[in-house]
Amino acid sequence: MWDYTEKVKEYFENPKNIGEVENPDGVGEVGSLACGDALRLTFKLDEDQRIKEARFQTFGCASAIASSSALTELIQGKTLEEAEKLTNKDIAAFLGGLPKEKMHCSVLGEQALSAAIANYRGRTIPKQQEGEIVCECFGVTDKEIERVIRENGLKTREEVTNYTKAGGGCETCHDKIEALLARVLKEEREARPAEGPPRPALTxxxxxxxxxxxxxxxxxxxxxxxxxxxxxxxxxxxxxxxxxxxxxxxxxxxxxxxxxxxxxxxxxxxxxxxxxxxxxx
Amino acid sequence: MKVVYMDNNATTRTAPEVVEAMLPYFSTYYGNPSSMHYFGGQVAKEVQEARSRVAALIQADPAEIVFTSCGTESDNAAIWGTLNSYPDKKHLITTRVEHPAVLNLATYLSKRGYRVTLLPVDREGRLDLDQLTAAITDETAIVSVMWANNETGVQFPVEEIAEIVKSRGAVFHTDAVQAVGKIPIDLSRTPVDLLAFSGHKLHAPKGIGVLYIRRGTRFTPFVIGGHQEKGRRGGTENVPYIIGLGQACRQAQTHLGEENKRVRALRDRLEQGILDRIPNVLINGDRGSRLPNTLSVSFEYVEGESILLLLSNLGICASSGSACTSGSLEPSHVLRAMGVPFTAAHGSIRFSLSIYNSEEEIAYVLDRLPPIIERLRAISPFWKKRTAEAG
Structure with a gap:
């Protein structure tokens, strides 16, 4: 049994905003049947360019459904600029947390939102153009992995798999993920030279x-x-x-x-x- | 809430008669069967009686029965015990659909100097026996093939496989954890050398297993310790559980007919009912050779964990081969080995029945399952797309 929070259960059992918005302004589709979870997000803007209505369709486990529904609730009433700032962490926090093996469900939500906003702005962002595929099994690119590592402060290969699914299949890309992780962590360390290890006393x-x-x-x-x-x-x-x-x-x-x-x-x-x-x- | 338990391939209810038989051996007859005094000796007699009942269920000699702690220990003991007896033979053959007790051990061995052949299965979960025959060489120490698959219930032709392996001079082990107690097993006619099974799959408690070692089979003990089990497995006998297993095996023998008639009929009714009520459903596994209690069914375009949780809210216990339930990211290795399409593999549910299930329970599941699938399909983007394309 997964240790789901009451809020995850609530949003799984009685999800809000199921379906499709009529004549949507933005449509975002991420994931696939092969991956085991997929999310289709549609939204409509009002006169003030705020998200008036957002709906979802999800194929996936309880936490994927709950995360999708949470996403639609979180972006309601926001301008696209505000909505863009939303990350997977906000989705997880809204649900009172997700089991670590399920964090990729919240990442799916963030990806669907970016895709839908890009779609509204007249661009589509096919994954392949966003860097190179690292994980063949789940079609995850280096750019995607790098972003999730930075946003969530990931430290280990297992965490990368939990958050992005990369490396969760045939496992042949583990070395690539380790190398990518090492590079990003090194960059992160170097980007904070003033702080230096260990954390200095704050003024x-x-x-x-x-x-x-x-x-x-x-x-x-x-x-x-x-x-x-x-x-x-x-x-x-x-x-x-x-x-x-x-x-x-x-x-x-x-x-x-x-x-x-x-x-x-x-x-x-x-x-x-x-x-x-x-x-x- | 009433519990409708249909997850008997995971574990079973310990039969009340079994519990009753065990109880005196905790605080009344607590002696050590190895002791010289009568108080311990009388327990040894009961352990021997239980051993005979276990042997009778699989048509073996009581001296060929070794009690262990669980099925996994039995499988490990069988494989290690053989490899250590044939130190020059560095090849082992098993299948891609084994239980992790065998499969993960095979992977472990492959990293430690052993050559491992994993036999594939076809879309129905069947082995190609010619492929098996061709894989056996002089280097092959042991062939380990499960009797019946835990996820799909598919039965392998163990009699035939045993003949092939024996004729080529290798040792044959079978993981019969899902088979013993569900189907008749006659080791006086089937030349397996080693066979593993577990108490908690046949209404004995968890924590007791059996390794059958045919007389004359070379075997190096896996658990090294005292002289117990004729030196084949060290450790003080788990007396209450052995007594319980003896009682469970006796009951299993009398229930074999019922298992194969009434339980099979319940399973078939559940299967047909699902096919009649729900579109886009696939049955996984060779329907011509399947355990009588097992039904693996895939609901296209929905995900297994979601189905299980909604069933669980209604008190219905089943399991799934979906990725999300296990914490892995890919669907079960068994369904993948069979080449079940992704549309269906993620939405697979296993119902496994026992003699404790009733017709009312089948009707209850058939009543409650269709709305659950319908509800999840209404959320699924693929279902919408599929119906749009079809219409």
Missing amino acids: NIRKMKLIEETLEREIKPALKADGGDIDLIDIDGNKVLVALRGACSSCRAAEVTLKDYVELKLKEFVTPEITVEEVKP
Whole structure:
């Protein structure tokens, strides 16, 4: 049995936005029968160029169906520029997390969205033109693998397989993936020469900036998707004081959100010493 | 919620009579059968009685029965035990559709100096016996071919295979985990040298297995320790489980007729009912030679894990050869070896019945399954496309 969250189960058993939008503005199709999962995303824009309606059709397991439905919920009301910023991590976070072997389901959602937006803009992006195929079994390119490694901070070949499926078939491409991974990790290390290993002590200014950035980029979008929001009240050393807004402020799971999501993200992107506390109004 | 259990190739319910037979051997007759005192000795007698019942189910001599911990141990012991007895022979033959207990061991051996031949199967899951014959050389230590496949239920012609292997001087082992208790097995007529099976597939508990070693077969012990099992497997006998297995084998023998009539009829009804009610369905495996309890069926354009979870919500237990259920990314090695098309391999479901299943349960599944497939197909982009193209 997979350890699916309640939200994954809910979105699998009662998925929202099944089907096709009539006369869609954008259509994105990714995956195939051979791969074992496939997603067809259609959307329509309103007068303000915001996504008015998004629908999906999915062939795949429970987490693929839930991820697709989550995607359609997440992009509703967004401009294409906003929607473009959405990554697989947002989809996984929206669902309260996915088993690591199932992360590729969230990646499928991100890919379908890019394909649909590209389609709207009058371009199609056939996979083959986006770099070279590394994994023949699942038709995964080096560009795709590189992007997923960077976006998700992947460190091992197994993680690459879990997220992209690359290397999950005949396994002959494992050496290529290892080499690609080594190159990207090296580049990532070199891109942060100022930080250098191990993580240097943060100046107060830098820490505040990082906290703000992380809240904006990583945390707010996910909470907003649930009808909530978060405000930064104060920073006292490594203690971050926040106030939950909207749906979050009355949510009984707020404490869990705070510790398991907000704090975890800040620990990940700022410093492991961070603790988060809620300021009640 | 009522549980409708149709996953008996995974494991079975321990029969209540089996549990009852075992219980006194935990806290009343807890002696060690190897002890000199009467208290232990009386247990040895019961172990011997159980051994006779196990032997009777497969028409073997009790002295040819070795108790192990599980089917996997039995398979490993058979293969290692033979290879170590023939250190000059570095070739082993098995099939692409074996259980991991054999297949992964073969892969392991192939990286350690052994040459391994994996025999292919056809679209129906059948072996080409000429290919098998041609593969055996003077170098071949052992041929290991399963009696019946766990996913599709396809039975191999083990009698014929055993004759071929014996006539060419190699040792023949069969993984009969799915066959024993489901179909009649007569080792007095079938010249297999080694045979493995497991208690929990025939209503005994998990944690007990059997390795049959034909008298006169060269065998080097796999678990090295005390003198137990005539020096063929060290370790104090798992007495309560051996007693349980003896009881389960006795019951299996009386139920063989029922298994092959009533259970087969239930399986056939389930199969026909699915074919009648649901379009685009494929039955996997040779319908002419299949275990009476097993049905592997593929629903095109939908994915197995989704089907299983929706069935599970209704209390129906089955399993799938789909990629997503196992954590691997490709569908089962058995269906791939058979060349089942991808459209169908991902949507494969295995129902495996037992004597505890009823007609009502079959009717319940036939009632609940079609809407599940319909619902998932309504979500599937391929189903829409296919119907659009057809219409």
